Amino acid sequence: MQHIVLDEAEVSFPSRSANEGFARAAAACFAARLDPTLEELADIRTAVSEAVTNAVVHAYPDKIGKITMRLRLLEDSVLEITVRDKGVGIPDVKKAREPLFTTGSEERSGMGFTIMESFMDSLQVRSAVGKGTTITMRRRLARRTAQ
């Protein structure tokens, strides 16, 4: 479905774990214009953290690569967040999205996609081995001002 884009911002950063916090803060800052509730803001920060961490941990196993996050404000108070990398890609997206599945170490829970799915309205994962992964998430925020 095509949406009218009301505003957008894009940030790129190296796949260093220190940038996970930066990505959360940038997304929360962009979302602030929609006057979100604290809970909505927390959900957005959490979903972004999962998406960016996936790219940091899995996309570039042996090097530091580029991660790009695009934030879009769509009509009807919909926030769209796209996290893109040009890393190794996910061989089996369906399996990767299953709860508890992880190819990571004991430090990973395998719940990243489950959290993204529960906290956002929609989650799309496109990936090609050797080319990279793009995660697109959307969340409609409640209108708190009187109509």
Added chain:
Amino acid sequence: MSVTVTSRGSCLTAALSGDIDHHGARTMMRELEEIISEELPRRLELDLSDVSFMDSSGIALLLMAKRQMEHAGGTLRATHIPAQARRVLDAAGVGRLVPLE
């Protein structure tokens, strides 16, 4: 981001503070592992009141601590869980594995 430990008899409280994300959790996990293997507490309470943010890295941290405590014959519980962290733990059903208070 830090771990502060207080001990009362065989019960140990570890107060975690700061962001428990992939970046911060690694150090925290190592610290907790050391604390558990050195102190061998009967009960370990993870006090999360000063946790400013938590994602699924926190789930892995809790499950790791639970495994280690079970291995040592002790129990684990998490207390004073902030709302944001609670939503993450609930979404993953962690309450079925670790008592959340």
